[in-house]
Amino acid sequence: MKKFSFAVSAVALSTIMWACGDSSSAPSSDPDNGSSDNSFEGFVESFEDLQVCTTKRNGLEILVKEENKTYICQDEKWVLKGASSTETPESSSDGKVDAPNSSSATAFEKACGDLWCGLTDTYGRVNTGYDEDGYDKNEGTSGYWYDFTDNNAPENGDSKIIYPPYIADGYGIFFGPLIETYSGIKFSAEIGSAYEYGYVGLGFNVVSENQEGGDISGWDGVCLTYTATAPFQVELASENTATSTDYGNLVYTAVASDKGVIDIPWSKFKMKAGWGMPGIDVDENAFVKAVAAVKLNFTNSGDYYIQSVGRKGTCNSVYVSSSSVEPSSSSSSQVKGCGDLWCATTDDAGHVITGSDDETAGYWYEFTDEHVGGNSQIKFPSDVEELAGQFFCTTFSLMMEKYDAIKISAELGSAIEKPFAGIGFNIWSEMREGVDISDWEGVCIAYSSTGKFTLDLVAGGEEAIEGSHNFGYEVPKADSLTVINMPWSEFKQYDSGTESSATSSDAVKKTGAILLKFQESSEFSLHTIGRLGTCGS
Incomplete structure (x- = not known):
């Protein structure tokens, strides 16, 4: 069974055509194309x-x-x-x-993580605590930023890191001038197709360029400030990874964000999916006593800006409002904050960042009771359906761009005794394998609905959408935009007619899909979904 700890998604959102909402992409760094x-x-x-x-x-x-x-x-x-x-x-x-005259302007605070701050660094170097005597003199080899790609054997990939133009240094030190110019590390990742698992990355060595292990347990974790148009992984590389864990390192997945601040305790780092010796339970407390490097791995094409790194709890938000303009009345009803899995205001592909590396994971779809003889329907706004017929786009992607929400009408029919219809997404892939989402601790949504519905956890491999053995949470109707948090402990199993010893704790370890299922006609709007407690207020 897959242990699913919010791993990185490999869906290349850059393939979505302009008509599906690609206007949010950052300008290219090519000096010849209007950068x-x-x-x-x-x-x-x-x-x-x-x-x-x-x-x-x-x-x-x-x-x-x-x-x-x-x-x-x-x-x-x-x-x-x-x-x-x-x-x-x-x-x-x-x-x-x-x-x-900008109500959305942002400005830096003079507040950064205590290991590295793009606002003040001119050497391109993280103060890891090693080479302490020579750090201020820029001596030693610890902490220098470097990049890497899949271009070398055996991968022979063609992925690229593209930096802003005109950054150069006569001594061959690249990151210093880049950071001094942009107050951070700014770049675009282009993930190629020559290697099946394409990647690029950044990193710094803890002790020296020889990558011997250093004890960073005293950091208690690591924090990061950044902006990213796609998720990426923070990785702790072990000194003796080949012999101790069969090349398995500990990773944490950072979500896409335009104002990202993450604080990651060591306990949140998990073994990299698909790596490591079977049966080995890695003790993160022992692992962090011999870390050779800290790396940022990018497997999604996108635009990234790394601004600060620190020990756990030392990264403050790098953004504050720099405008005294009051929010307009039209924005006063918006949820202040978005869940960390999906946000309609930033999504232009109809895609939830579930963390799977399968390209079919996370896409929104609708379902009805038609396959069991029903005649219920999910209806979308007419203007969205008309546009979807004109462009090579999904109805959901166009709906995000036009309404900043999933906006539907669930019309339940009368052909069967218990009609239903709804929307949902698969977590791992379209095959709906069961994966472990227990460390989400629950889910949250921001929504409005004229009728009640259930949020269902579909067991992996379960073909019947109505899923009598599924666990669900009954969500009440809400006339205005409402945030609700649903811890796993409050999910209940539907009456299946047979005795079962299964619990919600069991269910979240083999979940294949999440469905929002209506059993009464409703007008419904969904704005965000996230792990428990991340949906704002």
């Missing part, structure tokens, strides 16, 4: 594209094309050319003034 990373050319597209104003850029003038205005770097602030310091908008701590 916004053009500060060294003397212009940027928008104010948000300005790089950090450092002392080294003092006097630099950049044209912001969107405003047709020129800003100049003065005293670690971007100010309008020709304006005095008293006439300049109040600056934020990242060396930028607040974006004019």
Whole structure:
């Protein structure tokens, strides 16, 4: 049985066509195709594209094309050319003034993890605690950032890391200038097709370039601040992985986020799926006493920005609002926060990040009782169905883009005694294998519904959607947007007509799909789904 601890999904969302909502993609870093990373050319597209104003850029003038205005770097602030310091908008701590008339502008706080901070680093080096005497003098070989890809034998892959243009250093030290320019490590991952399990990554050695193991147990865990358009894995590489765990390292999956801050205790790291000696139960407390490297593995094409690394509990949020503009009335009803599995406001593919590496996992679908003689229906907004017929897109992907929600009508028929219809997604693959989702601790959703429904855990391999042996949670109707948390302990098994000793704890160790099933006609809207406690308020 697969132990499923929110592992990384390998679905390449970049294959979704523009009509399915690809407008959220970040600009390419190719200097010949209109990249916004053009500060060294003397212009940027928008104010948000300005790089950090450092002392080294003092006097630099950049044209912001969107405003047709020129800003100049003065005293670690971007100010309008020709304006005095008293006439300049109040600056934020990242060396930028607040974006004019922008209710969504963000700014850096001077708060970072205690091992590495992109705001202050100029060497491209993490302070792991080793080479302590020589760290300030930039001596020793611990902690330097490096990258890796699947291009070497035996993989012979063709995946790429693409960095912003015009970053170079005469001494061959690349990460220092990159971090100084962008206050972090900014790049795009392009996962190729030459190797079946394509990947790229970043990492740093704990003790030295020889990758001997170092004791990092005193960190209690690790924290990270980042932005990412796709999930990725944080990996602890062992000093003696070949002999102790048959090349099995401990990993934790970070979800896609535009304001990611994660705090990962050692207990949350699990053996990398598909690796390790069968039957070996790795003790993470012993494992972290001999860690050779900390790595970030990327198996999804996307845009990434790593800003800070620290010991557990030392990473503060790197984003604060830099605008005094009040939210509009239309946004006041939105849930403040999204679940960590799926969020309609950021999804443009109709896809839940379940963590599976199978390309068929996580996609939303609808179901009805038709296969058992029923005549119930799931109906989508007419404008969405019309567009879905015109473009090579799923109805769900278009619905996310237009409504920032799954918006359906469940119309139950009368052809069978117990009609039903609903929506759902498979966790591991379309084959609906049973996997262990116990460490989610439960699920949460933000929704509104004119009728009650159940959230069902379909047992792995179960073909009958009505699943009399499934465990479920009865969700009440809600006239307005409502958040509900459903711990596994409160899921109950349907009456199957036979005695059963199964418990919800057993069910979540072999779950193949999650379904939202309606047994009365309802108007329904779903905004997010996540692991227990991650859906906001």
